[in-house]
Amino acid sequence: MTSILSHIWNGRPAPCEHDALPLARIGTVQPHGVMMVVVPETGAVEHVSANIEDILGVPARAVLGRPPMAAFQDADSVSKLADAVRSGRRFFDNPTMLSARGRRFEMVCHIRDGRLFIEIEPYVEAEHDYQTMVTTAMDAISRQTTVQGLYETSARLMNFVTSWDRVKLYKFVSHGHGVVVAEQHSANSQLPDSFMGYHFSATDIPEAAKEILRTGKTRQKPTQRGSVPLLTLGAHGDTVESGQSVDMTDAWLRGIHPCDNGYNRNLGVGSNIIFPVCMDNTVWGLFVVHNRDEKFLNYDSRAVIEQLTMMFASRLIELEAHEARIAERQAMAQQVLGTVESAQAMLSQSMNLRGEFAAAIRLQAMQAVSRHVAALAPTYVSSATGCDSAEAGRPEDRFSADLLRLADADGAAIIRCGASSHVHLIGAAPDALTVRGIAAMFGNRLPGFGDDGWRVFATDALGDHIPADEALRGLASGLLAVPVCNRGDMIMWFRRERVVNATWAGKPPSAAERRSEMMFRPRGDFAAHHAPLTGASRPWLEAEVVLAAQFGAALGELWLRQQRGTPAMPGFSAEHGREPVLVDAASDMPRAAEGFAFMQPPASLGRWNAVS
Amino acid sequence: MSITVSVQSSGPQASVMLRGVLDSMSQATLKQQLEPVMANGAVSQIRLDFGGVQSMEAASAGMLMMLSHTAKARNKTLGICNVPAPVLAMMHKANLGKVISIQ
Numbered sequence: 001m002t003s004i005l006s007h008i009w010n011g012r013p014a015p016c017e018h019d020a021l022p023l024a025r026i027g028t029v030q031p032h033g034v035m036m037v038v039v040p041e042t043g044a045v046e047h048v049s050a051n052i053e054d055i056l057g058v059p060a061r062a063v064l065g066r067p068p069m070a071a072f073q074d075a076d077s078v079s080k081l082a083d084a085v086r087s088g089r090r091f092f093d094n095p096t097m098l099s100a101r102g103r104r105f106e107m108v109c110h111i112r113d114g115r116l117f118i119e120i121e122p123y124v125e126a127e128h129d130y131q132t133m134v135t136t137a138m139d140a141i142s143r144q145t146t147v148q149g150l151y152e153t154s155a156r157l158m159n160f161v162t163s164w165d166r167v168k169l170y171k172f173v174s175h176g177h178g179v180v181v182a183e184q185h186s187a188n189s190q191l192p193d194s195f196m197g198y199h200f201s202a203t204d205i206p207e208a209a210k211e212i213l214r215t216g217k218t219r220q221k222p223t224q225r226g227s228v229p230l231l232t233l234g235a236h237g238d239t240v241e242s243g244q245s246v247d248m249t250d251a252w253l254r255g256i257h258p259c260d261n262g263y264n265r266n267l268g269v270g271s272n273i274i275f276p277v278c279m280d281n282t283v284w285g286l287f288v289v290h291n292r293d294e295k296f297l298n299y300d301s302r303a304v305i306e307q308l309t310m311m312f313a314s315r316l317i318e319l320e321a322h323e324a325r326i327a328e329r330q331a332m333a334q335q336v337l338g339t340v341e342s343a344q345a346m347l348s349q350s351m352n353l354r355g356e357f358a359a360a361i362r363l364q365a366m367q368a369v370s371r372h373v374a375a376l377a378p379t380y381v382s383s384a385t386g387c388d389s390a391e392a393g394r395p396e397d398r399f400s401a402d403l404l405r406l407a408d409a410d411g412a413a414i415i416r417c418g419a420s421s422h423v424h425l426i427g428a429a430p431d432a433l434t435v436r437g438i439a440a441m442f443g444n445r446l447p448g449f450g451d452d453g454w455r456v457f458a459t460d461a462l463g464d465h466i467p468a469d470e471a472l473r474g475l476a477s478g479l480l481a482v483p484v485c486n487r488g489d490m491i492m493w494f495r496r497e498r499v500v501n502a503t504w505a506g507k508p509p510s511a512a513e514r515r516s517e518m519m520f521r522p523r524g525d526f527a528a529h530h531a532p533l534t535g536a537s538r539p540w541l542e543a544e545v546v547l548a549a550q551f552g553a554a555l556g557e558l559w560l561r562q563q564r565g566t567p568a569m570p571g572f573s574a575e576h577g578r579e580p581v582l583v584d585a586a587s588d589m590p591r592a593a594e595g596f597a598f599m600q601p602p603a604s605l606g607r608w609n610a611v612s
Numbered sequence: 613m614s615i616t617v618s619v620q621s622s623g624p625q626a627s628v629m630l631r632g633v634l635d636s637m638s639q640a641t642l643k644q645q646l647e648p649v650m651a652n653g654a655v656s657q658i659r660l661d662f663g664g665v666q667s668m669e670a671a672s673a674g675m676l677m678m679l680s681h682t683a684k685a686r687n688k689t690l691g692i693c694n695v696p697a698p699v700l701a702m703m704h705k706a707n708l709g710k711v712i713s714i715q
Contacts, residue, residue: 315678
């Protein structure tokens with residue numbers, strides 16, 4: 001089963017020239033550490049970074065094709081390395097301390113693609129011991145009661161662990177852009193400029209880089225001094241560059257693209273670490289930590305911050321659900337389903353009646369069921385025009401209002417397919433024809449609902465996926481859609497466009513620039529640029545998307561249960577198969593004294609007779 | 613999407629069997645099911661049996677760290693056992709063993 005987040009489509013809509021850069025297979029290593037790639041079966045080094053002689057005093061040729069222990073003389077270090085390359089090892093208690101040339105190093109190991117990666121970095125003292133850091137983080141995060149409080153506390157904790165100049169918490173929003181939602185500076189920060197509230201263009205992160213971030217891998221770039229090549233043995237025993245042969249996705253020392261180095265230098269940053277916040281293999285956002293000067297962070301400090309981001313993600317899910325009153329909305333969804341079920345029972349019973357009072361009893365049943373409830377019932381009642389609309393908020397439309405509140409939407413549409421197709425509109429929604437048009441795009445311009453456990457689609461920016469004029473974007477930039485059963489019936493919820501008067505860190509590139517060589521040059525403009533962020537609604541929360549998916553699935557269950565349990569009715573099973581039954585409630589609906597809108601059959605009950 | 617939790621208590625020990633997928637949506641279920649165990653003063657050791665867990669993601673690792681912290685505050689120890697290889701790989705990547713005992 002895929003994650004619910006993979007059903008929320010808010011990424012960058014247009015590709016960039018730099019998207020396909022081979023960043024995981026960049027073929028270079030950062031200059032401050034040594035990487036060795038070992039073939040576990042032979043215990044021999046297959047690749048080594050060219051800086052091994054500078055750092056460990058051993059030439060690359062003296063290590064390639066030999067055990068990694070060849071790089072060390074210190075007996076304790078040799079023993080630890082021998083243990084790391086021991087056959088069959090899959091997991092490592094990182095870090096392991098090594099010594100060479102009178103210096104201390106940290107060794108970090110991992111396995112990827114059947115190769116053992118050994119990364120050796122100079123050891124630096126942490127600001128605090130591991131237990132202090134992790135206990136402080138757990139304690140502070142567990143005490144947060146608001147989302148914004150969690151943002152700010154986590155940024156402070158990052159600063160506590162690193163003591164670097166500036167920490168930014170960057171959240172991905174619509175169109176793949178990001179916005180800084182919290183920022184923390186050290187007391188003596190050498191990077192006083194604030195980016196709080198600034199938007200950063202989605203084009204800042206190539207798709208290949210985002211793919212690596214999705215794995216949850218922290219990206220540390222303590223220096224901006226370029227990279228050194230990874231070497232291997234050539235056909236004639238000479239050393240040659242490894243090129244793109246090694247996948248360094250999980251490596252700390254993976255080399256930095258010159259464009260990325262330049263970006264940081266232009267930002268005035270000497271050291272930079274990025275900690276992705278991942279939820280269900282989707283990147284929610286990033287903690288970005290900057291220092292003006294070169295500065296290193298040891299493995300335990302990085303481990304604590306990685307753990308902090310995981311705790312942050314866990315607590316964020318709880319707090320977002322709490323603030324969005326998801327529990328209340330779940331209860332309301334249950335009530336809505338209960339109302340639909342009991343309404344349907346009443347309608348079914350009334351249709352089976354025969355005899356003198358049948359018509360009157362049917363009329364009574366109809367009067368007890370709001371037309372909006374009926375729009376969700378397996379047997380639904382509608383006007384013959386094929387479209388109804390409701391204004392949420394009127395007392396008689398409480399059910400409609402509940403349906404909107406369920407998703408915190410501005411509008412909704414219930415689309416019924418088949419011979420008696422129908423669109424039921426609620427609140428601020430596009431017209432019926434447009435709604436049908438959107439529904440028809442699932443499976444082509446919009447992704448199909450599939451059958452991976454979650455049958456739902458959500459986007460904050462519908463115009464990124466289908467042609468949408470100003471009117472459609474205004475009403476329905478946000479779309480949350482769930483199918484009911486498999487026939488094409490569907491519920492859509494809409495959110496209006498919300499235009500944000502955004503301040504950007506530099507002017508975002510134009511469409512032409514995104515497809516040009518410019519994308520391979522480091523960005524140098526980070527000055528405040530004011531431009532509205534359009535074409536997007538308030539974001540759908542993960543919990544809201546889950547609730548909608550569960551509601552659609554439960555409603556589908558209800559329909560199937562009804563169909564299984566309903567005895568064959570004239571006009572229901574034989575003629576219409578499993579088609580829902582259309583009953584025309586004439587458009588001249590009377591109102592009850594308290595203003596409740598009833599489904600009123602015509603005086604003759606002629607159309608009722610058609611299904612009874 | 614879903615996790616099923618069954619708890620067996622015997623004196624100071626509680627064994628919690630987990631089955632399913634531990635992701636951002638199911639973590640609330642686990643926390644809710646564990647709350648009575650956490651609140652039980654007679655229980656001092658909680659063992660989470662991961663034998664039936666098919667996968668686990670990063671936020672859930674964060675949730676386990678917070679649970680461990682809560683357990684410690686209530687004078688209980690929290691341990692994990694019977695972890696399938698793919699889940700164990702994720703736990704190692706998260707350095708979870710630095711916070712919770714994994715057998």
